Amino acid sequence: MKLMKTLLAASAVLALTVGAAQAKTLVYCSEGSPEGFDPAPYTAGTTFDASSRPIYNRLVQFTKGASTTEPGLAESYDVSEDGLEYTFHLRKGVKFHTTDWFTPTRDFNADDVLFSFERQWKTDHPWHAYSTGITWEYFNSMSMGDLIGSIEKVDDYTVKFVLTRPEAPFIANMAMDFASIMSAEYAAQLEAAGTMDMLNQQPVGTGPFQFVNYQQDAAIRYASFDDYWGGVQPIDDLVFAITTDPAVRLQKLQAGECHVMPYPNPADLQVIQNDPNLQMLVQEGLNIGFLAYNTQQPPFDNAAVRKALNMAIDKNAIIEAVFAGQASVAKNPIPPTMWSYDEATVDDPYDPEAAKAALAEAGVENLSMKVWAMPVSRPYNPDARRMAELIQADFAEVGVTVEIVSMEWAEYLEQSSNVDRDGAVLLGWTGDNGDPDNFLAVLLGCDAVGGANRAQWCNEEFDALVQEAKTISDQAARTELYIKAQEVFKREAPWATIAHSLVFMPMSTKVTGYVMDPKGTHAFDGVDITE
Amino acid sequence: MIRFILNRLLLIIPTFIGITIVAFAFVRVLPGDPILLIAGERSVSPERYQALLVQFGYDRPIWVQYWDYLLGIFQGDFGTSISTKRPVVRDFLTLFPATVELSFCATLFAVILGIPAGVIAAVKRGSWYDQTLMGTALVGYSMPIFWLGLLLIIFFSGYLGWTPVSGRIDLLYFFPAVTGFMTIDSLLSGQDGAFVSALRHLILPTITLGTIPLAVIARQTRSAMLEVLGDDYVRTARAKGLAPHQVIGQHALRNALIPVVTTIGLQVGVMMAGAILTETIFSWPGIGKWMVDAISRRDYPVVQAGLLLIALIVMAVNLIVDVLYGLINPRIRHH
Numbered sequence: 001m002k003l004m005k006t007l008l009a010a011s012a013v014l015a016l017t018v019g020a021a022q023a024k025t026l027v028y029c030s031e032g033s034p035e036g037f038d039p040a041p042y043t044a045g046t047t048f049d050a051s052s053r054p055i056y057n058r059l060v061q062f063t064k065g066a067s068t069t070e071p072g073l074a075e076s077y078d079v080s081e082d083g084l085e086y087t088f089h090l091r092k093g094v095k096f097h098t099t100d101w102f103t104p105t106r107d108f109n110a111d112d113v114l115f116s117f118e119r120q121w122k123t124d125h126p127w128h129a130y131s132t133g134i135t136w137e138y139f140n141s142m143s144m145g146d147l148i149g150s151i152e153k154v155d156d157y158t159v160k161f162v163l164t165r166p167e168a169p170f171i172a173n174m175a176m177d178f179a180s181i182m183s184a185e186y187a188a189q190l191e192a193a194g195t196m197d198m199l200n201q202q203p204v205g206t207g208p209f210q211f212v213n214y215q216q217d218a219a220i221r222y223a224s225f226d227d228y229w230g231g232v233q234p235i236d237d238l239v240f241a242i243t244t245d246p247a248v249r250l251q252k253l254q255a256g257e258c259h260v261m262p263y264p265n266p267a268d269l270q271v272i273q274n275d276p277n278l279q280m281l282v283q284e285g286l287n288i289g290f291l292a293y294n295t296q297q298p299p300f301d302n303a304a305v306r307k308a309l310n311m312a313i314d315k316n317a318i319i320e321a322v323f324a325g326q327a328s329v330a331k332n333p334i335p336p337t338m339w340s341y342d343e344a345t346v347d348d349p350y351d352p353e354a355a356k357a358a359l360a361e362a363g364v365e366n367l368s369m370k371v372w373a374m375p376v377s378r379p380y381n382p383d384a385r386r387m388a389e390l391i392q393a394d395f396a397e398v399g400v401t402v403e404i405v406s407m408e409w410a411e412y413l414e415q416s417s418n419v420d421r422d423g424a425v426l427l428g429w430t431g432d433n434g435d436p437d438n439f440l441a442v443l444l445g446c447d448a449v450g451g452a453n454r455a456q457w458c459n460e461e462f463d464a465l466v467q468e469a470k471t472i473s474d475q476a477a478r479t480e481l482y483i484k485a486q487e488v489f490k491r492e493a494p495w496a497t498i499a500h501s502l503v504f505m506p507m508s509t510k511v512t513g514y515v516m517d518p519k520g521t522h523a524f525d526g527v528d529i530t531e
Numbered sequence: 532m533i534r535f536i537l538n539r540l541l542l543i544i545p546t547f548i549g550i551t552i553v554a555f556a557f558v559r560v561l562p563g564d565p566i567l568l569i570a571g572e573r574s575v576s577p578e579r580y581q582a583l584l585v586q587f588g589y590d591r592p593i594w595v596q597y598w599d600y601l602l603g604i605f606q607g608d609f610g611t612s613i614s615t616k617r618p619v620v621r622d623f624l625t626l627f628p629a630t631v632e633l634s635f636c637a638t639l640f641a642v643i644l645g646i647p648a649g650v651i652a653a654v655k656r657g658s659w660y661d662q663t664l665m666g667t668a669l670v671g672y673s674m675p676i677f678w679l680g681l682l683l684i685i686f687f688s689g690y691l692g693w694t695p696v697s698g699r700i701d702l703l704y705f706f707p708a709v710t711g712f713m714t715i716d717s718l719l720s721g722q723d724g725a726f727v728s729a730l731r732h733l734i735l736p737t738i739t740l741g742t743i744p745l746a747v748i749a750r751q752t753r754s755a756m757l758e759v760l761g762d763d764y765v766r767t768a769r770a771k772g773l774a775p776h777q778v779i780g781q782h783a784l785r786n787a788l789i790p791v792v793t794t795i796g797l798q799v800g801v802m803m804a805g806a807i808l809t810e811t812i813f814s815w816p817g818i819g820k821w822m823v824d825a826i827s828r829r830d831y832p833v834v835q836a837g838l839l840l841i842a843l844i845v846m847a848v849n850l851i852v853d854v855l856y857g858l859i860n861p862r863i864r865h866h
Contacts, residue, residue: 025702035614035616036615036617043569043571131611131616132618133586133611133616137570141570200616201617216626217816217820218698218816219702243814244814245681247681248681248812251684252696255692255696257697257698407562408561409568410563410565410568411563413570413571413572417574429572442573451573451574452573
């Protein structure tokens with residue numbers, strides 16, 4: 001059997017590589033199917049891993065392994081004094097992919113930038129609704145629509161964005177997946193042929209890999225792009241083998257059917273560590289898991305009560321039981337991998353006696369409350385039910401009775417946003433663009449009350465700091481404001497900050513050069529395999 | 532016979548309309564709505580929510596939406612997926628052959644092993660063989676598909692290394708889908724070893740999906756055989772001195788098969804449910820996995836159309852079973 005297998009494999013390899021040197025193929029066992037190959041209409045990381053990361057580039061890009069940005073398709077940019085005008089100087093000589101369905105006649109230029117943004121921005125643009133039911137979710141949720149005042153082509157290699165208000169996170173937004181640069185020439189070809197929806201199925205970009213084929217729900221194939229402006233890739237082919245079950249992914253990895261897999265089962269970590277053929281990279285995720293009180297309802301409108309309850313929670317026990325030890329205790333609302341993280345913050349100590357005394361002092365007796373447990377597993381909270389049970393036991397120690405409630409996920413998201421919601425909610429967040437604003441304003445700002453601000457917390461001092469930080473482009477000055485905001489947060493305690501989880505990437509020992517991304521995306525440029 | 536088939540076809544019309552209503556209502560009765568799921572933890576502003584509602588047409592009265600859906604079906608338009616933005620029918624046609632291929636193999640596996648096993652168990656009633664077989668069938672029937680599939684992978688693919696872990700074919704092979712059936716396409720491609728690879732990938736999913744039908748068919752065959760073996764005509768056949776294999780094969784089995792064929796027909800419906808789990812474990816790109824994703828995303832058009840198309844297929848299979856029934860037993864078609 002073994003011999004037959006070897007013979008079969010050998011003959012197949014031979015059949016594929018006649019006349020060519022041994023091709024290096026990296027197989028990634030991805031966790032799900034992409035929704036499409038135009039990243040802008042979508043919000044799922046799985047879709048971005050398969051579209052924006054291999055196929056496209058953006059004007060600015062995230063530095064590998066960090067949450068800061070660096071030049072991408074724009075070699076540089078200038079910001080005007082008032083923070084309203086961003087002028088991007090485009091890289092010259094950048095080629096688009098040549099594929100069976102498109103042959104570019106020109107290099108990347110300002111027209112492509114205009115096309116990529118105007119289609120999302122202008123409702124009367126011919127590509128705004130190029131396929132039934134298409135929406136631009138990230139562009140909208142990052143408020144790009146009202147933020148952009150105009151986009152001007154100064155010349156072929158210069159584009160100017162004029163904003164309606166100063167907004168420092170704008171540059172980080174430009175590195176996000178929805179800001180991927182598409183080919184205007186390819187779009188024109190599709191429009192002329194009347195096959196506009198192919199933009200989402202046969203993509204053309206400037207990225208390190210070009211799209212070859214997608215077998216729905218089974219595999220995606222890419223080939224290294226020889227004319228990539230960032231240099232030729234060490235591997236020849238990249239294949240995503242879609243494997244939804246984590247236990248099966250691990251079996252495939254161990255059997256050599258793939259080289260890299262994301263999201264292992266926490267229970268399998270030990271097995272992976274003991275396997276001599278596997279290595280595992282670890283990084284703190286750009287996430288936070290929290291318990292959000294409803295700060296508009298008594299007795300949780302009293303910061304002293306919230307503080308007291310925070311002292312009753314044994315976070316280390318939670319990290320052991322829920323995260324199998326694979327997380328760190330959270331003391332701030334932003335993770336430590338993010339710039340402006342306040343190292344100086346002193347966390348509320350775990351002290352049931354002090355908590356009991358503080359509750360008594362606040363005049364709270366025989367309190368009974370609800371704790372909401374999410375029905376789904378997320379990196380920031382793999383098992384909310386278990387976490388809620390531990391909190392229930394902790395609160396019982398200080399004389400607080402907890403009823404755990406749960407409901408279907410969409411229902412949970414909707415109900416937990418209600419201002420008059422009853423109870424404290426377990427939830428969390430994974431950052432989009434590495435900017436602190438993406439946590440502090442989105443999750444705790446006054447605008448987000450009734451929405452993503454599940455604590456329903458509107459604190460004028462905090463909000464003013466975060467809003468001011470948004471208008472300054474100097475990072476040091478912003479850091480100062482965000483540190484002050486974190487101090488207000490800690491004093492007021494709208495959440496019990498629970499944990500930042502660790503993210504694991506198991507892979508074959510043959511794989512070299514893989515860099516983990518704190519934002520949780522998976523990219524394979526610069527990755528090599530040794531035989 | 533033709534009248535018999537026409538009668539059956541007429542019955543399909545009210546069933547079909549009933550299913551459109553159920554499919555339409557099912558996904559809307561579930562709590563949670565698709566727009567909020569797209570937004571996730573982020574949540575959407577009321578204005579944006581309203582805009583999306585209008586864009587998807589979910590702001591209209593429910594009966595208008597239903598009418599729209601029904602009208603679309605009769606024009607062959609099953610709608611567009613909310614999440615992938617692709618026409619539902621195209622996705623269905625791409626994925627369906629994978630499910631058919633797997634279900635067909637699993638049915639074949641269940642029938643080829645199940646009927647002889649049931650016959651032997653009935654003939655040797657009470658023997659150790661009978662008891663072992665029925666015991667095993669009970670275990671097979673009670674085993675959760677998910678667990679069985681994972682167990683098979685860990686043992687045969689992980690520990691022994693005999694079979695591939697998941698997928699439909701080795702990633703080395705790459706050719707365009709002509710029929711969508713990997714076994715046929717691999718032969719058409721002319722690539723060495725592709726067909727064998729496709730077959731090897733079928734082994735574990737087939738066993739996983741086929742085990743429950745196998746157990747059901749074996750038990751059904753056994754009890755049907757036991758019933759006919761006690762009948763007068765079997766005694767007569769024996770009395771006139773026919774060889775035992777003729778008595779069992781020609782007289783008893785033919786009559787015992789009638790309820791068994793019904794069972795096999797019903798198992799196709801069961802198989803569709805089993806395919807959902809089997810496909811998820813083995814990363815088998817079929818409609819089972821597709822439906823699970825669609826339900827969890829509340830992708831209304833996909834769930835509506837998918838349920839309807841699956842129901843149509845189950846109805847078609849039942850029609851075929853009814854016709855087969857008539858062929859096996861002339862008494863039925865004359866009623």
